Amino acid sequence: MQLTQFTDYSLRVLIYLARNPEAGPATVPEIAAYHGISRNHLVKVVNNLANQGFILTSRGKGGGMRLARPAHMIGVGEVVRLTEPHMNIVECFDPKANACTITRGCFLTGILYEARRAFMSTLDKYTLADAAQVGIPGTLRGGPGERPA
Amino acid sequence: MQLTQFTDYSLRVLIYLARNPEAGPATVPEIAAYHGISRNHLVKVVNNLANQGFILTSRGKGGGMRLARPAHMIGVGEVVRLTEPHMNIVECFDPKANACTITRGCFLTGILYEARRAFMSTLDKYTLADAAQVGIPGTLRGGPGERPA
Numbered sequence: 001m002q003l004t005q006f007t008d009y010s011l012r013v014l015i016y017l018a019r020n021p022e023a024g025p026a027t028v029p030e031i032a033a034y035h036g037i038s039r040n041h042l043v044k045v046v047n048n049l050a051n052q053g054f055i056l057t058s059r060g061k062g063g064g065m066r067l068a069r070p071a072h073m074i075g076v077g078e079v080v081r082l083t084e085p086h087m088n089i090v091e092c093f094d095p096k097a098n099a100c101t102i103t104r105g106c107f108l109t110g111i112l113y114e115a116r117r118a119f120m121s122t123l124d125k126y127t128l129a130d131a132a133q134v135g136i137p138g139t140l141r142g143g144p145g146e147r148p149a
Numbered sequence: 150m151q152l153t154q155f156t157d158y159s160l161r162v163l164i165y166l167a168r169n170p171e172a173g174p175a176t177v178p179e180i181a182a183y184h185g186i187s188r189n190h191l192v193k194v195v196n197n198l199a200n201q202g203f204i205l206t207s208r209g210k211g212g213g214m215r216l217a218r219p220a221h222m223i224g225v226g227e228v229v230r231l232t233e234p235h236m237n238i239v240e241c242f243d244p245k246a247n248a249c250t251i252t253r254g255c256f257l258t259g260i261l262y263e264a265r266r267a268f269m270s271t272l273d274k275y276t277l278a279d280a281a282q283v284g285i286p287g288t289l290r291g292g293p294g295e296r297p298a
Contacts, residue, residue: 001152001236001268008239011257012249035250076260087150090157100161101184108160108280111225111272112152118267119150123260131257 003084009037009045010083011076011131014054018071018132025057025064045083052082067128076131077123089116152233158186158194159232160225160280163203167220167281174206174213194232201231216277225280226272238265 012035017026028046032039046065049055054074055065067074081087089112092098100106165180177195181188195214198204203223204214216223230236238261241247249255 001150001233002238003150005240011239012251015251015255015257036248076257084150089151090160091154099185102161102164106164106280107282108164108225111275111280115268115271118271119264122264122267126260131255131260133256 001089003080005041006045006048006085007080007083009035009041010049010054011079012037013042013045013049014067014071014074014079014128015132017055017065017067018128021067021071025062025066027064030064048083054079054082070129071132072127072129074128075124076126076128077120079128080120080123087116087120089113150238152229155194155197155234156229156232158184158190159198160228161186162191162194162198163216163220163223163228163277164281166204166214166216167223167277170216170220174211174215176213179213197232203228203231219278220281221276221278223277224273225275225277226269228277229269229272236265236269 013031016031016034020026028039028042031037032042035042046055046057050057050065053068056068057063057065086094088094088097090100090109092100092106092109093112161184162180165183166175169175177188177191180186181191184191195204195206199206199214202217205217206212206214235243237243237246239249239258241249241255241258242261
């Protein structure tokens with residue numbers, strides 16, 4: 001189980017912008033070089049972030065991208081919901097694609113919905129400002145705690 | 150974000166066996182037909198379930214598979230952990246493969262670990278006996294509740 005690389009890279013771009021608010025608009029080549037990600041890949045990520053209202057972009061000399069809102073007003077859960085293609089933990093979460101024969105009366109579905117809610121509720125507790133902090137992980141006020149395997 | 154089809158099918162096989170304990174050993178063709186899954190696919194799923202100690206298999210006439218333990222002694226979280234290839238939500242969860250440049254001092258990692266713990270803790274509250282219940286989802290004692298989108 002994993003988030004897509006697209007979501008992973010979206011979060012990295014936003015963290016970069018949140019950590020460098022004074023540096024002026026950031027460019028795709030700059031972020032691509034910092035993160036070691038292909039520019040082509042990053043262009044798609046950045047376009048989606050702009051379309052979803054997380055960043056503002058400007059063209060021309062001195063142009064680039066910056067956060068559309070202060071980092072503490074961008075929820076981590078919000079970013080994941082708007083960058084991840086879907087959150088269908090199993091087939092039956094998507095009624096259109098579902099072919100599972102035990103969907104009717106299946107309690108597992110409810111259990112997995114509850115688990116997804118728990119996952120997303122955790123992300124909803126944090127903002128980009130929390131995620132972009134520089135320091136020792138595990139010391140964030142109120143969590144997150146240690147990182148067991 | 151989704152579980153692999155391998156885990157999904159593993160859960161379906163176990164639910165089938167849990168729902169039909171009196172029917173004697175079940176065969177791969179029988180379960181494949183019931184679930185509309187290819188036999189080849191199911192053979193790999195069943196082999197792994199046997200290797201992980203969830204089912205017992207017997208050969209020959211009248212042979213097949215059955216649960217190795219009562220359904221209430223098989224945790225849903227345990228099944229997911231032993232069938233999902235990995236639970237690396239993002240790249241840095243796997244230190245060997247990780248190439249993220251902001252891993253040191255990244256608070257997002259801790260947030261995602263906390264979210265994964267919340268997901269797995271939910272699954273750990275339930276057993277195969279809960280998942281295999283036949284009835285109206287959402288009425289399971291103690292949860293899971295309604296199923297929002």
